[in-house]
Amino acid sequence: MAAVFYISSAVAVVATLLTITCRNAIHALLYLIVSLLAVAIDFFVMGAPFVAALELIIYAGAIMVLFIFVVMMLNMGEHAGETALDVFKPRAWAGPSLLALVLLAEIAALVSRQSAPLSGVEISSKQVGVALFGPYVIGVELASLLLTAGLLGAYHLGRKAVTREDEVHGIDTRQSRAVTGDPVVSAGAGRSSHAA
Amino acid sequence: MLNLLWLAPALPLTSAVLLAIFGSRWPRKLVSLAGVGSIGLAAVASMLVAWSFLTAPPPGNAFVLPLWTWMAAGSFRPEFGLYLDPVSLLMLLVVTFVGFLIHLYSTEYMRGDEGYARFFAYMNLFVASMLLLVLGSNLLVLYMGWEGVGLCSYLLIGFWYRDAANVRAANKAFLVTRIGDTAFAIGLFLLFTQLGTLDIQQLMQRAQSQWPAGSTLAIAAAALLLGGAVGKSAQLPLQTWLPDAMAGPTPTSALIHAATMVTAGVYLIARTHVLFTLAPEVQLVVAVIGAATLLMAACSALVQRDIKRVLAYSTISQIGYMFLALGLGAWSAAMFHFMTHAFFKALLFLAAGAVIQSLHHEQDMFRMGGLRRELPVAFWSFVIGGSALAGLPLLTAGFFSKDLILWQSWAGLNGSIWFWLCGMLGALLTSLYTYRLVFLVFYGTAKSHVSERPGLAIKLPLAVLCVLSIFAGYLDTPPHFGGVPRLSNFLNSTLPALEEVHVGPVITEVTTALTASLVFLAGFSLAYLLYYRRRVEQPAESALARFWAAGWGFDTLYSWIFVRPFVWLAEVNRRDIVDSLYTALASLTQASNGLLQRTETGHVRWYASGLAIGSAVFLGLVWWMR
Amino acid sequence: MFLLGLAGLLTRRNLIFTLMCVEVMLNASGLAFVAAGSRWGQVDGQVMFLFIVAMAAAEVSVGLAMVLQFHREHPTLDSDAGDEMRG
Amino acid sequence: MTASDLVALSPLILLSATALVVMLSIAIRRHHGASATLALLGLAASFASLRWAASVTPRQVTGLLLIDGYTLFYWGVLLALAAAVVLLAYSYLEHQTGHQEEFYCLMLLATAGGLVLVASSHMASLFLGFEILSVSLYALIAYLHLQRLPLEAGVKYLVLAATSSAFLLFGMALLYSETGSMQLATLARFYMGAPNAALGAAGWAGTVLMLTGIGFKLAVVPFHLWTPDVYQGAPLPTTALVATISKGSVFALLLRWFHPAGSLAGTPVWWAFVIMAAASMLAGNLLALRQNNVKRLLAYSSIAHMGYLMVAFVAAGPLAVQAATYYLLAYVITILGAFGIMSVLCSGEEECCELEDYRGLFWQRPVLAAMFSAMLLSLAGIPLTAGFLGKFYVMAAGASSALWLLLFVLVASSTIGLYYYLRVLVVLFSSLPEDHVKVMLPRGRVPAGAGFSLAVLVILLFVFGLYPAPLWDLIRGISAGIG
């Protein structure tokens, strides 16, 4: 069991690394799904089958589909990386990576001062369910509020987008901006190479 | 009758206030009436007081008229009171009487001036302040008068304010005397702190009883008071303001810068003579200052072109004599010379004023000449006044008073032959420059046209002063010439009597008088030879003459030592160096604002880094502390 | 994984990637919770994970809607393009 | 879940129900006024039910929420603030094209999130309240998504808030794995260093990571970078919401959570707070120094004000909670007033937030300008206003804990702060330029609702500035429970 745990963990880490370094958005998403699957396995190993299932269904299923949908809608799968070319220059990633490494070192140093044995106790879906509608019932209600807010927000923002898409005027604006090369965009891109 | 004393300062003061407020709207006649009348009434009041004082001397030969407590804070409660004793009575009479004459003179002299009312307001204010100075029972009141006359001097020197030079001269006079005043003020602090009072009589008593002779405190106090006196009386080293002060109208010069105010220093020292007696070192310094000043100023007087400047240097020189007398302990001699000097120097100035006015405000002696016939009154005034100044033996007041000082300079308590020699040399020079002036102005060929002749208001004061210049000397004649020391006796109740210590076979009164007479003759003859026979048409141009004419270079020296550094400092620091400290702080803040603003890039990734950096820092903190 | 997500977030300029990285971070946190719950043998960790999933869903939906809008304004999806406000 | 629990929760329930009702009413028929009215009514009902709820408090409702005097006090404050925001938003949105109604719904949800935060006694409720607030705010900030700036602000806020949530969660997970409990009260015992509950390094690390999340919401240095952009981009009512409800509820939570741990002093977390306080005061004020956009300026100033609050927070002792609460109250009143006045003034399609737009305002709209000045002076901490007393209490709290360094930073930075408030004041009162053709700020009547809420805010500003005794007593009462 421990071997499975560590192998899948390694898979997850590698897949995540690939996600963030991959140029192609679709590829990146696929790597992300791989990573999520690996994490699901981890959950399973840790004795949380219910959560593992949810990870697969909701995360890898629902959320990632949303991503893919948007990526395809924006038609950016192939050339998304172009703007991110300079990501691979050392100066672009050196700083953030260094920062991440420092954080990693610090957390590792702090966490490693104590032992963290896995209990390996399996917690069934039933237990989870009971907890959800027992002590956490308000939490569930609140989560519903949270989802309502997300729903409303997405609705408000998204719906207007569609209506505007239909307006000829809006398309004109977009095209003209694309043609002239919006100064703000180009300026931003120019500066960003120094920013990191 | 003595209670009328307060009228003496109050009348001129009232008149001054009225003139200041309404003067510009009053008719000229009324202004004259108020201006001259108030002084006249003050003179009458003083004479009544004097008569009463002389006929029925108050107990202790001193009279105190308390008015009110000026300010009371703890033990500090100076009285605002008037104090009359022989010394102040003498001053009172001289000031009011000479003041009255000069005011009278001014009605004509200032006739055409637009600031007629203003002039009289200032003059009245001056007389009031001067009387306060003279009569103050308290050093603080005296100080108030002291400053008041300084103010009036300033106002009158700058009377013709349109000329920037006059204003500069006024500023100079005020500032230089202010330096002395400050020393005086510090002296007051010291006296009060040590002796607990500022009342002059109490002060003298306590000083006498509490301080041993030669004690440091007495020396310090006397030195500080001397500082004040030196400033006011234009003695070394603060003499530089007086020649410039001649920028004021001539009556002003006569009243303030010859007869009264400049002698305030003498008065102050005489008043506080106890302190100086307790501090013999300082007293010696007084004498040395007097001797040095009288010689120096006499040399300068010798080479001046401006008629008023000659008289100004002469004044300095004569006050030098008074200081010499004070330094020698010949207190009453100083006061005697003060009195006669007031008469003849006022006479000389007024006569000079008459000449100047007749010649369209021409003051250069080398452009005058032959005025003897044109202006007989002025001529005779000059002859009489000048003779008194030079000390024409036996006939003039100046001879007696100066003779007394010369005699004391050798025979007196602190006398020495050196002082005597200085005095004699000074007398020679005095005689020389006096007659130089007379010959230059009144003899020779006429060079300018006399436009107007003096009227009655000018002639009358001249005449009165001529009489006084001749006869005032008989108030106090030495033993060999009548021997009526009335004045000395009169003053003896206040001032210590003259002592004759160094009397020897050679050193006698008679020899001194003879020598003085000879010296007078020598000076006169020299002047006659130089300026009458060999008519010198141009002033001497030698380096020494220029040096003397410029007042021994003191102006330049002070300019380099004090004025320029001060002005330089002021100008360099005009923008206030301290402020730049705060400006720097402000710039630092602005700079850090600029620096911090660059962190707000608008890039979301950088903002997220902020989160990460913050976490890293705080995690590091945990790591470090645990 | 959390830190990889963070690094990605800081490095990648494409908003889609940014959102993905956020998801990675959230997921990592969820993993940590489940692990902690497992350590104590408690159900709370898993419950928290559920809440996290709900939150991630809400977040992604709003986020993607915003990305669509953003894409209209800035066709590049470059997050640095949104720097009109600064200083 | 007993009946009393429901009673205790009634304000929250009513609020959430209102949000749903507004949503449904939108679905039925769009009407701006109706939505606003509904929202107001719901807030009023919720506010009224506070009394009812008070009858059963203090009460722990399940493991997640703790309803006591402190909670109810803050609930009341938040609800009142929300009502004021509704009134201001109404007049603001009237002039905006597009749908206005969702705003109220989202706003109510955000407020509900705030209520949950205040009441939370468990990590789960903390997290959920946090997220309800955040998710609502994403949409609210980008509400005017047809304009570039709100959208940009929304994206930034979304990315950063999500990141900070991740930090928060990770911290929670660490803490949980260390202590095995998600009850805040239990955690507080750990901080106090109870004999059998010492906190290990990982626990501190988790706490610090949680602080990242909380610090982000409070916008304290070094988690402050987003503030100006979001303030500037968001529509004014939203900005007001971010500045008041979001920060207020998060701070209330922080206060409740850490206050029992009065003996934090010397721990890494305490030092973290000290650093945050000092850095926020200095950086906030320095950043605002030459800012020409009023919204950004107020954003920077809010950073500084959170720093001042932190001073009170760091100070232990009985005064600390009271001072912090008072200050917070004074601050939210003031900043809401300031944004409210701005939203009344900028009622056009375009917001006018450049300093120049306000030139000579006093000569055109004296009353509004005077109100605005009062708000600015309160922010600067000048007497007569609540801001002064707030600062006074903060200083008193700091002094009683001998936090000299912080106090000096406070003095220095509030002097710097004064500079830019004065800059704004100067502009308000300076003369109009000669060629003043374009009237930036339309004349016209202030809408009744907005006017009413502004008047109330100004009155409160002065009442709390002049006669703080009753409020002070109230605060003392409610903070006694948690201290």
Next chain:
Amino acid sequence: MILLWLIAILILAGVLAAVAGRFNAAAPRVISLAALVLDLALCLGLWGRGLSSASRWSEELSWTWVPQLGIHFHLALDGLGLVLILLTMFLGIMAVLASWNGIQRSPGFFHFNVMWVLAGVTGVFLAVDLFLFYFFWELMLVPMYFLIAIWGYQRRIYAAVKFFLFTQISSLLMLIAMIVLVILHQRTAGFYSFDLQDLLATPLAPDMEMLLALGFLAAFAVKLPAFPFHTWLPDAHAEAPTAGSVILAGLLLKTGAFGMLRFVLPLFPHAVQRLAPLMMTLAVLGILYGAILAFAQNDLKRMVAYTSVSHMGFVLLGIFALNPIALQGVVVQMVSHGISTGALFVLAGALNERLHSRELRDMGGLWETMPMLSGVGLFFVMASAGMPGLGDFVGEFMVLLGTYQATPVLSALAALGMITGACYALRLAQKTFLGPNVHHSDFPDARWNERAIAVPMMVCLLWIGLYPQPLLNMIRPAIDNMPRQAVTARR
């Protein structure tokens, strides 16, 4: 109760003026004048009734304000306060008269600010609760800031901001010191109190006492202003409108000295003794430095402003000389400086109104066409230079005399200020009134309101200069009531 009315009348008049100003441009000034005259009458009535010798305060009013912290709305009046309130009302009237015609822009708001500044100043002079004192202390600032920033001259904004910042940072330090003092008091006495009387009894460790004294002094030294903290003053004075300058120089500066007298000396007697040499040195530096800078200025108002630095140096010197003579001199100096400098600012304002310039080089020879204004000006210049017979002299002399008893050397150095004082006074007179009328300026002489200002001011100065006894009698008990140890310890 009457104390409350003193403040309330001003506050209400301010509000009334602001409201009335919207309907009638002339109404605000009339309202302000009426309120001030009423207040002055009240104060004179208080004075006429005499100070009760039995109790510390002749009038007192104490209401609970914030009971939790022991804050009281506690006003009390003693001779010191009464003198300064009289001065406040007097100068207030002068300020209103001085701006009778000069304010075109929003006269209502202008007079609102004037009234509120005066209310704040009055409050400062009356408060004996530290918190209340601070409250009024700050209350003065904002209206003053507006006065400078709205109705000032070209660099008004810079000046106003500088003024505000300087004052604010120092006041905050004082606030901290106050709070610490209260907390220390609470620790020993067991209850919170901001009342001066309660706090007097607080035992303090020497170092703590020193720190607290420095905290208080920071605020007061900036306000006074003492030497290195003076740089806000020239800017603020120079740029403020006439009424603002008059109030600033005449009253606001006095609050600094008042604060030292009322709070620093009694509360921290030992620290004061330790600080005295330092503060006196600063004072002497200020006297000379201010005078030299005054001499250097080319702007009339800046010049007068720097003279204030110099004069307030005397005040500081006297306070730390710590003996009754000097302290009484300080009060006299405060009053007479308020009047003489106030008058000079009115004069500068009057000239500026005519010439539209404050530069000395644009002046000269003004006597020719405005003899009355020039004569009056000369009077006040001389008063400022310490001419005996006028108020300033009495103050300066007593201060120096008292100082001499403490430290002769410093007193002698400070006396040099008389010389430097003459330097700037003469330069001022020379460049404005005297000299040739090169610019051929021909302007109307003093107007009725200028005369109405000048005459009472001159009379007051003469009165103080010649017979200051009523004034000294008024402040005597207050000086005596300061704890003896502070005042007499040095002797």
